[in-house]
Amino acid sequence: MLAIIVIIAFFGLIGVMGFVVYRQLQKTDPTKMDTSVGDNISSAQEFLPFEDIRDKMILLGAHRYRAVIECSSTNYNLKTDGEKVMIESSFQRFINSISFPITFYIQTKVIDNSKMLEALKEEIETSMKVFPQLKEYGSLYFNEMAGLSSYIGNNKQKKKYIIVPYDEAVNLTDLSDSEKYEFSANELRNRASIIVEGLSGVDVKARILDTKDLAELVFSSYHKDNYTHVENIVNGEFLTLLTQGENNHLEKMTEDARLDWILYEAQMRIQTELLNAQVPDFMKKTFDDSIRELDVLRDKTSGYYKQRDVAYNQSSDLIDNEGNNSANSIQE
Known part of the structure; x- marks a missing residue:
């Protein structure tokens, strides 16, 4: 009797293990894998x-x-x-x-030139109707523009x-x-x-x-x-x-430097906000004149950063000249 119970328990254990293995194999079946797609999702949005x-x-x-x-x-x-100091300030x-x-x-x-090339192709085709003798040139130009990225390496x-x-x-x-x-x-x-x-x-x-x-x-x-x-x-x-x-340039800026910086910033704002806007040519000339007048005003008032740049360039030129003269003397 005990042997019969043991045999039944043994086959029962084998049956349970078989069922577990079967369920695991079902989960790994590619045709029955869970795609985690819910019925309540209506769009990729x-x-x-x-x-x-x-x-x-x-x-x-x-x-x-x-x-x-x-x-x-x-x-x-x-x-x-x-100019770097003024930009940082x-x-x-x-x-x-x-x-x-x-x-x-x-x-x-990656640069997408498809729209540009499509518009260029239309312009070339329109031009060919008026100037058919330039067909070969138009085709060559289009091919060059299409391969521009490879030519410049970027x-x-x-x-x-x-x-x-x-x-x-x-x-x-x-x-x-x-x-x-x-x-x-x-x-x-x-x-x-x-x-x-x-x-x-x-x-x-x-x-x-x-x-x-x-x-x-x-x-x-x-x-x-x-x-x-x-x-x-x-x-x-x-x-x-x-x-x-x-560096905290604003903290240690002198009055002369601050005045020159303000005038420089005014030049930059005219150039950035006004000259790049869609305005008539005579207005652009007025803006150009304003920038030049501000430049003259910088020279008259302090020209703090401009003077420093000039002094730096002059000292650099002097060092270069002295270095060249010394080199020439050694060669002689």
Whole structure:
């Protein structure tokens, strides 16, 4: 009797183990694997970390919004020592004046010339109807432009952005959702305008991205043709042209230096905000004259940084001349 019980228990254990193995094999069967797709998901939009893009804003949900500003570059390394000090001072004052957080975002992506080439092809075809004798030249020109990236050895495009947030609308408990939206949109536009105006003082052209540009930026962030930008992060390329701002120029700036800096910043703002705007030619001439008059005024008042640059250049030339003379004497 005991032997029968043991045999039944043994076969029962084998049956349980067999069932467990069978269930595990079912889970690993490719045709029956769980795809984790729920019936309640209606579109891919639900996987994205934002609700919508409209009115020049990215809507993150829960009354959180983002505006994005595209910024140009300034040739910092080509500036004189005096101009570098003034640029750093203007940027320092700009950063100190901001009362809300911002994020600097640098995006590197492969240049897409498809739209440009398509427009060029249409222009060439239109021109060929009037000048058919230039057909060979037009074809050659199009092929050269199509392979321009390979000729210059660079098909990457690096753009700089500043992301401006507004998350405080959740605290406006007395307003409706639509009122919170309107209030947030106005506040975000004001913040972005402050950034654009502040950057003009350091000769950086900035513009607030519209809805179409925002959609393109987000799309390009999710669809990159390659991942070579990771190497740029590792080797520090993204940080090579960023200054640390270790010196507090505003704290030790003299009155002469401050006056020259203010006049220089006025020149930069005229050049950035007015000369680049769509204005008639006679107005541009007026702006050019204003920049020259400010330059003359800098010379008359103090010209602090200009004088320092001249003195530095003269001393450098003197050292070079003395070095050349010494070398010539040794050779003789």
